[in-house]
Amino acid sequence: MASRLYAWAQWVVRHRGPVVGVWLLLLAVVGGLGATLHGKLTNEYSIPGIESQQAQDLLKRELPQASGGVVRVVFAADGKGGLTGAEAQRAVRAGLKEAAGISDVSKVSDPFEARTVSRDGTVAYADVGFSRTAEDVPQSAKDDLVDAMEPARDAGLEVEYGGSAMSSQVEVGGPAEIVGVVVAFVVLAVTLGSLVAAGLPLATAAVGVGIGVLGVQFVSRFVDMTGTATVLALMIGLAVGIDYALFIIARHREQLAEPGADLRDSIARAVATAGSAVVFAGATVVVALAALSATGIPFLTVMGLAAAGTVLLAVLVALSLVPAALALLGERLRPRAKKGRAGKAEETEETGKAGAKRGREPGAWGLAWGRLITRAPVVVLLVGVLGLLAVALPARELRLGLPSNASQPAETTQHKSYDLLTKGFGPGFNATLTAVVDAEDIPAAERPDALKALRATLAKEKGVAAVAAPVANEDGSLAVIGIVPTTGPDDEATTDLVHRLRDNAPSVGEAGGTLHIAGATAAAIDVSAKLSGALPLFIAIIVILALVLLAVAFRSLLVPLKAVLGFLLSIAAALGATVWVFQQGHLNGLLAVAAAAPVTAFLPVLLIGVLFGLAMDYEVFLVSRMREHYEHTGDAAEAVTHGLARSGRVVCAAALIMVSVFGGFVFNHDPIIKSIGFALAFGVAVDAFVVRMTIVPAVLALLGRRAWSLPGRLDRVLPHIDIEGTGLPPRDTGARTAEAADAAGTTDTTDTADTR
Structure with a gap:
């Protein structure tokens, strides 16, 4: 694989202009289609075959007026009997009379005739039924309904709205999500040490995400798709797009820092090595997300395929647009030589005390961290595992469901109507x-x-x-x-x-x-039961997939086994934290969670699929550097510390970027997006910093050479995939020439944007 990617990257460098042009043209074409010919997104999470859906289909066929969308208008007055007075009744009926004339309204109930007034006369409701289904009720009709209730508001009554037709649409792009991207830029700038280099992953990721999300919107014209599918594609595509570009750019700048490194060779070598890890890690994400189709749940299948398509675009961008951009930027990405570095270039790890004292050499802290772990691997392993198990304990009480209006933000009309109905008619009224x-x-x-x-x-x-x-x-x-x-x-x-x-x-x-x-409550129960039943099969698919892929990548049985066990620990901890916050109601004020409620029914399946792929990203990128060193030296103990020294900084930066991007969605108003963002952010943080950066090195230190062994018979059966770059030609360390610089697109040897 590495050799082919090396040749591919050289071709991209030679044709950098057309490659960039093709990507921008694709963005323009797909963007135009997605912006002008997009379909309608839905908020319904239905599953064919479940009892509640069978009943809904029967109602649509035999009693269509009972299957249309409904807006429940809730009236409230201060003081006992406030709604039973003549003035209040006139105001309510005046508003409902005007509502009856709104387009597509098929029926309007009178709360005083239907006796839908609370016993104390402070709360009443009227159902406004539409001839269209809930998702087809236009926003203009809802706005007209709000305007029609002006007489009731003028009379001093509180008017709120609930019902199936008032489901809020999922929205993205708010300040919280933008803050996540800003944090990602800061992390990139600190990690790469250059503002130009920091901006490049964001720019290339934006191209891939733009094509992916707008493409998903275009496909929604032909396929039923939930609003969550678009947000998931944006969330995951942005995170992996930035990370994959970071892996390649960081490797490129690391190589350019070596005296006499050739620019074109460095780009090709970065794509061949870090790019191989990107291909392998990206493939696991794509397959894991596509495996959501094995659940047999249509809306989950569409969500998985939409996100998988965006991840695939991120991989293609990393392998083509990123090296083309590196070639265009040329020498501006070469790190400046630090003072005193030339005089100490001959220091080795064994005699590098001066570098350790400075604490500024690349990989110094990673080397120190690796040595700390390998000194007491048993203690590190026990503390890490027991700590994650403690965090996972709340997951034993996991309950699945779909968010009700109680989970909507407290300031929304849906949440207020829910509270008023509970106050007037009891808690069960909202569960009709x-x-x-x-x-x-x-x-x-x-x-x-x-x-x-x-x-x-x-x-x-x-x-x-x-x-x-x-x-x-x-x-x-x-x-x-x-x-x-x-x-x-x-x-x-x-x-x-x-x-x-x-x-x-x-x-x-x-x-x-x-x-x-x-009904909505029964549908949520049925969906949860269906998803719970799909979990064991999905977990089995993911575990088997991980074992096979990692065995092929690392020519080992113990490394894949260790990776899977660590992944299961990360999943358990992420679910435990999610239950503790969203189901048990802790940190509600800090995270703006409106009410404690069951965990979103499809979150565990989605979390397993997404986190598996992302966990394999860090596993492949970190362990491949360890195996690369082991292949060259045969020293298993040194391979662990070397891998952490070389990749620890980038893996930590990639994880921080993921956490910041996902964390931005925690403050989205939609309860589903909020819980998904939290679970992914927490899961990535735990998997990267506790499992991959701590538990994995400890286990490998204990296993020693046995970690990299593979039975002979299995070694002959498994295909050989070079992701460490052992088959690449010798590195060109000759002096930089004008010809080489010109081939990379520039002769500029300064980096005016370099933060160093």
Whole structure:
């Protein structure tokens, strides 16, 4: 692999102008398509085949008016009986009358006739139904509805809005996300020591992410896609795009720092070595994300493929646009020689006391860290593992669900409406279930009695606060019964209630009908159960994939085994921290979490897929430098410290960039994006700094030469992939010539932007 990438990079350097032009043209074309021909994103996380979705499909077909989008308008007044006065009733009815005339509104309920007023008269609600599904209700209609309630607001009433049609759209690009990019730039500047070099990864990553995200938006015209898919593609594409460019640029500048290093050879060698690690690590990310399709869940499959496509673009950018840009910048990226360096160039690691005292030589702290770990590897290993297990303990109480309006930011109208309804009608009102009865096979004369008996049975169930009268379609073949639990949508008791209600299906079946329990709460429970069932298979796929890929990369069995165990520790710790914050409600004020709630149902699967790929990034980049040194020297102990000295700084910088990018999304208003950003940021931090930089060196120090051994039979079967660059031609250390500089695109030997 390294030899082919070396030749490829030389070709890119020779054709640097056209390569950059092709990428910019691609960005313009895809950007135009994505900006003008994009589709509509949805906030629904439905799964074909689950009971709640079957009921929803049945409603759309047989009772379409019950499947349309609904905006629940909530009115509140100060003081007992504030809504029962004549003036308040006139104001409410005036607003609802105007709402009835809004385009696509099919029905409007009157809270005073429907008796949807709380007992103390302080809270009431009216349902405004639309003929379109919730995701198809235009924003203009919602705005008109808000304007229509002006009479109620003028009368001094508080008016808030909830319901299926008021789901907020996922938005990105806020100040918090921008701060994450700024932090990434600072980390790059400190790591690379040059403002020009620091800006390059951001610029190239922006090209790849722009093509990826805008391409995803264009594809949404033909494929049903959630808003989270676009955000995930942006989040992961930006993080890996910056990191992959950093790996290659850092290797290039490290090589240029050597006296007489040839510019063109350095670019090609950086792509061949660091680029090989990028290809291998990027492939694991792509495969891991694409493996989300193995769950059999359409929206998760689309999310995984969208993010995988963006990561693939990041790899292609790193292997083509980055070396082309390096060639265009030429000598401006060559680090300045430090004072006194020439006189001490002959110092070796064994006699480099002066360099250690200065503490400024590249890799000095990594070398010191490696020596510290290898002095007491058993202690380091025990402390690291026990610490991660302690952080992972809350994961034992993991509960999955989908965010309700209670999880929306406290200042939003959705959250306020949720609180008002809870105050007026109890916590279970926001968890209303829908019993859908298919009575087609029940004789028409027997249907009323069957529905009456079912309603009575449902009302007797423990945990049910109220059961509404059945509402049937014209021929009576389908009926809907509303059920209000005594507990909220995120309460475990509500989940138990749904399962018990579905146990009533046999009694309905005896009469010839079919009972489905549906509604938003039931759908969240079904989605969570489906995703929980998909987890074991997905974890098995990831573990097997990691073992095979790393065995091929490092010609070892113990290195892959160690990598997988470390990855599982990182996942457990990330889930434990996520449960502690989002489910148990710690740090709510600091992270602006509106309410404690179950963890987003698809977060564990997504976290496993994404973190696996990113963990393999650091594993490959760090361990490949260790194996590279071992291949040249045969010294296993020195290989560990050498790898940390050479790659530790870059791996730490890459992790800090990932954490800053993901961390920026923690302050996104959307609860799903917030939890995903936190889990990924925490997971990357733990995996990079605790597992890869601490536990991995300790394990390798204990294993010694055994870490790099592979049984002979297996060695003959596995393909040989050179990611360390052992097959590359000898390095050109001759003097820099004008011809070489001209081939790189410049004869400038100064770096006016160098921060050193």
